[in-house]
Amino acid sequence: MKRIMRSGMILVLGLGPLMVQAQAPVSDETEECLDCHRSVTPGIVKDWEKSRHAGNTSGGALRKTPRERRVSSEDIPAVLQRVAVGCYECHSQNGSAHADNFEHFGYDINVIVSPNDCRTCHAVEVEQYRGSKKGEALDILRQNSIYQLLADDITRLKEVAAARVVPGHISEHNKGQSCYACHGTEVQVAGMMTIETEFDDIEVPNLTNWPNHGVGRINPDGSKGACTACHPRHSFSIEIARKPYTCGQCHLEPDVPAYNVYKESKHGNIIFSKGADMDFERVPWRVGEDFQAPTCATCHNSLLTTPDGDVLAERSHDFGSRLWVRIFGLPYTHAQPKEGSTWTIRNADDLPLPTTFAGVPAADYLIDAKEQSIRRSRMKGVCTGCHASSWADKFLTRIDSTNANVDRMILAATQLLQKAWDRKVEEPTDPFDETLEMMWVRQWVYYANSVRYATAMSGPDYAAFKNGWFDLAENLKAMETELKVRAKKKLFRR
């Protein structure tokens, strides 16, 4: 086809309607939004005009078969069903719940469209997401005293006094640009503010901890999450969400090298080489027909069918629903937590961590063997869309072995750190702010995670030299040296 086009002989005639993006009727309110915003923020208006939201009505969407539908609510209000999903339709939902609702040229508008607003049409997805680890991502970090300690130690300012580094003030700002950029901020409304526009000065809500599109953002209506983290404004494209670049915004080396490993994998190799010929838009998504290798979404949440329409995996916006083990070790691998609210976990040492520092899992808070088996089967169902059953079994079993091996390398590091604590070389109240402690953090946050992701998704460099086994070994040796020097020298004695 490409070649035919190149050859320079194509008849271009009539039939325009086929090519024009379908247009759905636009509500009067949205038309009025567009009147100004076409010149005020033309980029997002055009982005929306090219989107599925602009070209379709939710009523039309409901007339598709359940499998093909991109809406999941059965009770979409009739007034919405008749019009395109426009500015006003989204930004006016549930206004009374929104602290960021304000009067804007005669309309009551919310600045932020929250998952609770998207729920009007996409109820099932919002419900799946709610309470999941992603939905709870801000509180997972903020409500967990241990994780807060780590975040504070890393991002707080430091000062130098008498040749020593001393802790300075804790910076929410610094956390906002690092941790909370992915985990989400709590967006609040600090009254109104005046902004100049080309028409006139206008009053708008003064949002704090904003801009942010972290997955666990707490919105001014109290809801948690940001659908736009993965379906960005204002196309809200399923294609973008299905492409690996989206997950790559947060799941990066050195702490969570999922995207890096994927890029190195055979799956990534095929997608980056041939993705331009694949269909990332279709629902349901047909293995082999629409795509010939998986992206993150394929394995972790999309509705997948065979070319004949048989379901290989149901859609879920709880991204843990096909995961039995959590390879992001804290510090050791463990069965997935039962609930997204992981700050409520208490392990045997009474810490809000899924394992103790010695590796004992907080089993009461983690899914049991039966649930693990169910989730593993779900994932295997994706694998066997292409791979033989025996291939998949061996692949998944290998992940278990790696987890066990890597956990032993964390145990060794923890034993060295414990010796440092025992010998008063370092001080365990804050386990993250001294030299050996930070080496220990690297052992599990960087190197152990790297090897695990590399095994789970086949990116061998990340298991070898790129934060892999070489680093696990070298870091352990360095911890040994550091302990030896500090334990023996008066210089370092506390």
Place this chain on the structure above:
Amino acid sequence: MKRIMRSGMILVLGLGPLMVQAQAPVSDETEECLDCHRSVTPGIVKDWEKSRHAGNTSGGALRKTPRERRVSSEDIPAVLQRVAVGCYECHSQNGSAHADNFEHFGYDINVIVSPNDCRTCHAVEVEQYRGSKKGEALDILRQNSIYQLLADDITRLKEVAAARVVPGHISEHNKGQSCYACHGTEVQVAGMMTIETEFDDIEVPNLTNWPNHGVGRINPDGSKGACTACHPRHSFSIEIARKPYTCGQCHLEPDVPAYNVYKESKHGNIIFSKGADMDFERVPWRVGEDFQAPTCATCHNSLLTTPDGDVLAERSHDFGSRLWVRIFGLPYTHAQPKEGSTWTIRNADDLPLPTTFAGVPAADYLIDAKEQSIRRSRMKGVCTGCHASSWADKFLTRIDSTNANVDRMILAATQLLQKAWDRKVEEPTDPFDETLEMMWVRQWVYYANSVRYATAMSGPDYAAFKNGWFDLAENLKAMETELKVRAKKKLFRR
């Protein structure tokens, strides 16, 4: 559309002319070049044949509206206006100024086409570039004694004598493959040399410090710069220049992680996911219509309009023209320098650096508050093509906060280094060649820059674990340890 094509029913008829790459008349001289080079260097001939230069005349280009023009000179010679922009048209310009001009099968040809030659048609762009930091990139590095010291320390050879590392000879070659590959070399002509061709032996100029296409290259005609650094030979494509891969050739982690941060950003996410559907060729470039997320060029230099043609930002080939602050800290952030010739700066310590080691800016050499405000407004004008004015303000203000916070982490490192110097642990004459000094270099060149770029362009991993706050903290701790050990031990006393 894609689906229609896949379905396998397209009528392919007539209308060929619409599809064929337009062909402009080729000059007799260029035709003669092509006669041989079609077999000698067929790749670049074909590349050119598919280019805009081959398909258009500058005369035709001048008949476009000023906004749509890709040429900016008003006085293009009539003889050039009538023909395609071919081999001879470019390689014969201003021959008398070119030390690399030589007789080549009856024609006087320059090996290198310089910005001064491109100026024949693109005068405004060349003028904007001239004297900018990019245009002066070689001298910025070469004429600055401090930067030369750093470059020499890094790239010189080292030897071992009596178990000590001692400096070996300084290698221009090593700098050529590292520093100067981006900054540019000074290309000179060392007489003529003979090369074998399939036709006959021929004489060509013997260029030194060549090949090179660094942005600040000094050419054999004395001009500075290489347009082909971003518009590569021989398509000279605006599409390539607008794509982020181009900037990614030099602006990479760990020292200038702009491209890495961009890849992780939501902007990058959208471009990498949907860029294939966008138009990177059109002039002027219309937000929303041609592209739905920015690349480097969008924010930093392209002419941008709304879909209706209103200008959001004027084109500039001075890439600092929309920047008020320089986040590439040297070592601290500072207002942009007034001139690209930054080696002429003298700070309060009489060093050619925009700030002192204590952070005091060399204000006389930096743009003032008013100019900062003008440039910030230009950048905000790009942001508000899509984002609300309040969103943009908060985003830009956040950059200021991060700069202030990160600068404090550099100050802390500098204070530790100063202690090392005070206690004769290390020696300040060369501030880059000892252990604590190199740690200090990493603090500002790697980790501080990483956090700043991460904030300026939203790549949170680069503010957290990937050369971010974790590294700023750990490195400071390591400097403290190193200082303590060396200050107390006779072993390290100088």
Place this chain on the structure above:
Amino acid sequence: MKRIMRSGMILVLGLGPLMVQAQAPVSDETEECLDCHRSVTPGIVKDWEKSRHAGNTSGGALRKTPRERRVSSEDIPAVLQRVAVGCYECHSQNGSAHADNFEHFGYDINVIVSPNDCRTCHAVEVEQYRGSKKGEALDILRQNSIYQLLADDITRLKEVAAARVVPGHISEHNKGQSCYACHGTEVQVAGMMTIETEFDDIEVPNLTNWPNHGVGRINPDGSKGACTACHPRHSFSIEIARKPYTCGQCHLEPDVPAYNVYKESKHGNIIFSKGADMDFERVPWRVGEDFQAPTCATCHNSLLTTPDGDVLAERSHDFGSRLWVRIFGLPYTHAQPKEGSTWTIRNADDLPLPTTFAGVPAADYLIDAKEQSIRRSRMKGVCTGCHASSWADKFLTRIDSTNANVDRMILAATQLLQKAWDRKVEEPTDPFDETLEMMWVRQWVYYANSVRYATAMSGPDYAAFKNGWFDLAENLKAMETELKVRAKKKLFRR
């Protein structure tokens, strides 16, 4: 063209046959495979159906001109020539040689299709690959006692006893996920196993060290290699193999940063920016016409011609055939080895390494000056498809200079390590498992390689700050310090 389509006026009619993927007759056996596998592993069936193997017969392929052929065997069995290259055609070859051959619903099937099976149609490529470094990649690592020591040291488990890190057991599993994932495993058959299918329980061979698609995999028929490492199942696409993502699966930083450097290079810049408009499928591959910048395959193995069909480089599946020097230093650069079986090399110190630790090459095992010159000319023949002969000469000469300079930085590190051994600070029996030893490993495996690849393929950051000269210098300084501390302190004395 793109614009014309967007404009929304295309006549879509008739001519379907032109668009439909050509279909070749499918053998009865393959049809029976497909009957079940369309539902058992639908993804790979569809992938195959869209492939060249499904759309063509080898008989048809043989009717092309030799230059255009993708098959190279002259004696393809007649029965195969008449049908599409389907499941049965590949999975039934040479069954008696296959330990993994098993009876599967009435057919004798091999689980793994090996290079020896692909040889039926692609004899020349298989022959070129056989005995090359890639083909021997597993034994290169496994049969070399020095490399095994390094691999074992890195991947073995470690334990802590009395505050010391002590070696734990050697893990073949860990090597399988890291080293052998690229180098290949030896896949063996451990009897039969039962798996559940949706139809019935079936017996299949129980493969060990599987899954694996490393380039030097040893297959159950005894053959070496995996064509699917680069031409992945089940499209076996030449397009994928020619794209840089494929090589990027293994040739990554920090040890072999070829792909990273390529991405940063001007070549990569152009391919990533404009590759969507290029033709990665055509055979032979025409410089300028089909592509305007090279990928890995272009320079290292593809058959290249001018647009007029003159050969620039012959195809070879010995990926060293255009390489005169081996820049992957072990530990120093050296002439390419004569044979892929590098474990048979003995250097002057009687070690199976191409150079001694002092840098003396094992010349008897390495190609001589004449062969180096031949290979260098082959590579230059690729360069001059686009670049002037003088340009190419200078570029290639530069590589030699860099190699010499970098080798001196390895020599310096080796001299420090030798001092550590002489002074009994560390113990040379295993040269890879102690602190200074691991720093020495980083000097050549990471930093030296990085600078060399950066020079060979123009990625300046990898010569500067990204594992480049900065790291070569800093690591040397750190080795000096470590040696000084350990040599003087009783604490570290052995």
